[in-house]
Amino acid sequence: MDTTAPPLDNLRAEIDRIDQQILDLLIERSAVVRRIGEVKGDRLDGRPALRPAREAQILRRLAERAGGRFPTAVLVRMWRELVAAHTRLQAPLSVAVFARKEDAHRVWDLARDHFGSATPMLQVDRPMQALRALGDGSATVAVLPLPGDDESWWVSLMSDQDPRLRVFARLPFVTGSAADGEEVRALAVGQLDLEASGADLTLLAIEAEPGLSRGRLRDLLVAARLQPGWAAAWRSPSPPQALHLVEVDSFVGDGDGRIADLRKAARGEILRVVPVGGYARPLSPD
Helix, strand or coil: CCCCCCHHHHHHHHHHHHHHHHHHHHHHHHHHHHHHHHHHHHHHCCCCCCCHHHHHHHHHHHHHHHCCCCCHHHHHHHHHHHHHHHHHHHCCCCEEEECCHHHHHHHHHHHHHHHCCCCCEEEECCHHHHHHHHHHCCCCEEEEECCCCCCCHHHHHHCCCCCCCEEEEEECCECCCCCCCCCCCEEEEECCCCCCCCCEEEEEEEEECCCCCHHHHHHHHHHCCCCEEEEEEEEEECCEEEEEEEEECCCCCCCCHHHHHHHHHHCCCEEEEEEEEEEECCECCC
16 A cells, blocks of 8 residues: 655645744744844934835845745735834834825835834824824824925925934835836835935935926936936925925935035025935836
8 A cells, every 4th residue: 555645745744844944034033133122222212123224235135036036026025024023123113104095095005015014003184294293202104105296295304403304215115016007106204314225216305496497407416416216396486485306316415415516506596405315226026
């Protein structure tokens, strides 16, 4: 009588063995994260234990290692869940979410996918409510859709008063993977120090003369070696004021020489330039 186990049973046993190894490694990783939290101690000072640049470097390295053998979007979503859980081991993490009615569920899903299914989330009715939640302690991160023209919540990020709020991520981290129509994008805001990840984008808030056109601003940015991407503008008629929010392709800190070059070339048309955010360039699904 043949007592050899069927091939399917052998394969299932192999999956069970691999699952146990994965779980053991996850427990080992959690122990290391707890030790990191102990080393950080009071240095967080109430801020979230997020390291967006470090997280992006990890995800890039894993996606490269997978080399197409595992779907990038699925890989990133799994690791984002893991990163969120381990972040909460070090310090509290909660998210306030604002979204326009037509995109409410999709922006909520972006926040959930990025910051973890077990992370407390609060839905708010207005953009400034999301930002105020960061100040009163009811949230450590705010997620808002990319602003369009005449949306002004981002203007408050130009303040130089501590603690400064900055955009530290653009969601989703894997672009072009939306299955239900045009992709919705959002920004994550928090009290974080910005770090370069090696492949980054920066949000510049620019106060300009009201007569400065978008085309002229784009030309000035390109001449200053700041390649512009998407942009939004907010204009006030009384007193006349024009503020532009522009995403540029590279990491730009407060003292970056290109900001000085931009203002010099503008000859008074640009009054102030403030980096209000910086984040890792999102990955493609491939």
